[in-house]
Amino acid sequence: MNLIKAIFLSSVGRKYIMALTGAAMSAFVFVHLLGNLQIFLGADALNKYAVLLHSNFAILWGYRLGLGTIALVHIVVALSLWLENRAARPVKYVVNKQPYTDFASKMMVCGGVAIFFFVIWHIVDLTCGLTRPDVVNQTAMLGDKQVADVYHIVIKGIGHPVAGICYLIATCCLALHLWHGLESIFQSLGLRNKTYALYIKVVTKAAVLFLFAGMCLIPLVCMLGILK
Amino acid sequence: MSKDMNLTLKVWRQKDQASNGKMETYQAKKVSPDMSFLEMLDVVNEDLIQKGQDPIAFDSDCREGICGTCSMVVNGVPHGPQRGTTVCQLHMRHFKDGDTIAIEPWRARPFPVLKDLITNRSALDRIIQAGGYISVSTGNAPAANALPISKKASDEAMDAAACIGCGACVAACKNASAMLFVSAKVGHLGLLPQGQPERDKRVWKMISQMDKEGFGNCTNTYACESVCPKRVSASFIARLNRDYAVAVAKGECDR
Structure with missing residues (x-):
């Protein structure tokens, strides 16, 4: 019981949970981007990748449920920490400028909430196809088999100007969240010291910039009609 | 010879732990740039005492930056704008004539305000x-190099x-x-x-x-x-x- 308390109720223990679940979701986001960048290899490449992802029911659903649980834990723990942090300063400063605190770290909660709502819409819209069935029900021939035409689903789904702008805004929120979060993972898990600090900073920021560029590129090429 | 300054202070005043506090405005006149921040407050307090008012309560002890007693948030920054010093080692030359300076106590639930700028830490x-x-077990002090x-x-x-x-x-x-x-x-x-x-x-x-x-x-x-x-x-x-x-x-x- 004390062990559960030490991990799930202590301040430091909950930071481990935030860091580990954040790391898992970051890993997913990078793999998701790399997979989607195959859109530049043409329709067959992306459709083949989509078939591969859907090829094993157990792995697919194990993966989805696992990631969903991780996201839920990340959110619940974040809310508990946020409530405590607010309670820790009941009387605010009159000159409330939060000195030496960067913008990204102040936006963690707001950005996180925005990402949450975006992901819900993203899943309802493109994974379940509930909002735009005409976009999601496109099929194409891959060899002699009829498969979901993910290539054109993405181009039509994300290429719509309103949807595309939502993707761009969500990408900004995600990049800002990870700008602080990715580097923080190392500090929270105690894997940072003066020797590593600079390397951790450079590598994590570079990774976020790559993610930001890649995730902006796809909606932009779809909206501008560069890919058809 | 640097010129004396006139400053406007907005200071958190709170009678005791149970009362509500608020910011009050004071004029600090003829402040020498060579004064420390606490010396400037001492001068303001002398003036308040002469007028028969309650002086601003704040914590201080060594006044040479090593004891950790002084504690005030100056313009939103704990210990003021100069980095790596306590507020007793912050000198008035870091401010300009005519500046308005907001002074508040530490703010945290575990640090209740006792009076004005004094918190219970x-x-x-x-x-x-x-x-x-x-x-440690008591006894004679061990030899200096016994523990490498x-x-x-x-x-x-x-x-x-x-x-x-x-x-x-x-x-x-x-x-x-x-x-x-x-x-x-x-x-x-x-x-x-x-x-x-x-x-x-x-x-x-x-x-x-x-x-x-x-x-x-x-x-x-x-x-x-x-x-x-x-x-x-x-x-x-x-x-x-x-x-x-x-x-x-x-x-x-x-x-």
Whole structure:
């Protein structure tokens, strides 16, 4: 019981949970981007990748449920920490400028909430196809088999100007969240010291910039009609 | 010869812990740029006393930047705009004639305001009592070189030991977290051979006490190390996080 308390109720223990679940979701986001960048290899490449992802029911659903649980834990723990942090300063400063605190770290909660709502819409819209069935029900021939035409689903789904702008805004929120979060993972898990600090900073920021560029590129090429 | 300044002060005034406080405006006239911030307040207080008003209550002791008693937030920054010093070592030459300066007490639930700018920081003492010590058998002092300590470890321990427990880290943190303070105390003893026998127990007890006091949680903004008058590095917080994981993994929570 004390062990559960030490991990799930202590301040430091909950930071481990935030860091580990954040790391898992970051890993997913990078793999998701790399997979989607195959859109530049043409329709067959992306459709083949989509078939591969859907090829094993157990792995697919194990993966989805696992990631969903991780996201839920990340959110619940974040809310508990946020409530405590607010309670820790009941009387605010009159000159409330939060000195030496960067913008990204102040936006963690707001950005996180925005990402949450975006992901819900993203899943309802493109994974379940509930909002735009005409976009999601496109099929194409891959060899002699009829498969979901993910290539054109993405181009039509994300290429719509309103949807595309939502993707761009969500990408900004995600990049800002990870700008602080990715580097923080190392500090929270105690894997940072003066020797590593600079390397951790450079590598994590570079990774976020790559993610930001890649995730902006796809909606932009779809909206501008560069890919058809 | 530098010219004297006239300043407008907006100071938090609060009669006692139970009362509500508010900002009051005072004029500080003929302030010498060579005065320290506290000397400037002394002059304002002399004036208030002569007028028969209640002087502004604030904490101070050594006035040479090493005791950690003085504690005020100047224009939103604990210990004021100059980095690496306490507010007693902040001199008025860092301000311009005609400036308005807002002065507030530390703000955190575990630091209740006792009067004006004075807060009760006993919460930090209770964290120290929980585990910020080493237990030694009494007797003659051991020979100086009986316990070999590497230069690197002793230097790093000294960096952490520089913490004067003023609480500026808590005051600056947007979450009012005391992690820099606790990490400095845990790091200081944890780096030295004398601190090893109680290392796991110490980190477990001190973190438990810190949580009990109602401080916020660390979100790695590093505002704490930026305002720390002794420049204690936030990498001690990473070390504390690591030590806590080791202590929990060894089952310290069930001992």
